[in-house]
Amino acid sequence: KVPLLFLSSYVSLDPLDFRGNVTIYSFDSALGKFTGPIQRIQTMGATDVEPFTISGEGGGEFLAVANRQSRTSDDEGNLTVYDQDSVVYEWFPADTLATSKFKRKQSLAPSAMSVPVSSPSSYLTD
Numbered sequence: 001k002v003p004l005l006f007l008s009s010y011v012s013l014d015p016l017d018f019r020g021n022v023t024i025y026s027f028d029s030a031l032g033k034f035t036g037p038i039q040r041i042q043t044m045g046a047t048d049v050e051p052f053t054i055s056g057e058g059g060g061e062f063l064a065v066a067n068r069q070s071r072t073s074d075d076e077g078n079l080t081v082y083d084q085d086s087v088v089y090e091w092f093p094a095d096t097l098a099t100s101k102f103k104r105k106q107s108l109a110p111s112a113m114s115v116p117v118s119s120p121s122s123y124l125t126d
Contacts, residue, residue: 002026002027002097003026003027004024004025004026004027004038004051005024005025005026005027005034006022006023006024006049006051006063007022007023007024007025008020008021008022008023008043008046008047008048008049008065009021009023010043010044010045010046015072016072018044018045018068018069019042019043019044020042020043020044020045020046021040021041021042021043022040022041022043022046022049022063022065023036023037023039023040024036024037024038024039024040024041024102025037025038026038026097038097038098038100039101039102041063041065041089041102043065043067044067044068044069044084045067045068045069045084046065046066046067046068047066047067047068048064048065048066049063049064049065049066050063050064050066051063051064052064060090060091061090061091062088062089062090062091062105063088063089063091063102064086064087064088064089065086065087065088065089066086067084067085067086067087068084069083069084083110084110085107085108085109085110086107086108086110087104087106087107087108088104088105088106088107088108089102089103089104089105090102090103090105
């Protein structure tokens with residue numbers, strides 16, 4: 001199993017452009033460094049990337065990409081800007097690392113998630 005490095009970024013000259021990529025690199029033990037990239041996955045305002053494994057039947061190697069938004073708002077309480085599906089990708093190994101890829105498995109709509117709301121009484125005190 002080859003170690004992989006996942007870098008998520010969205011950088012643009014336009015501060016309202018949230019398009020980005022998860023760039024995936026593989027570790028070359030002979031060189032002692034990460035090389036590649038071996039794959040790029042398009043994102044929209046991605047805020048987190050988490051690789052994970054599910055063992056047993058039907059399991060495998062997966063990558064969760066938490067996409068967040070495609071636009072901005074001046075209103076801090078406007079949650080409608082969080083309009084992007086988060087996506088789970090599944091790893092499909094092949095004969096070579098160059099032909100192994102993550103493929104989209106499932107999308108999770110932002111409406112399926114909730115934002116925790118705290119009240120002053122929910123904070124810990126000394």
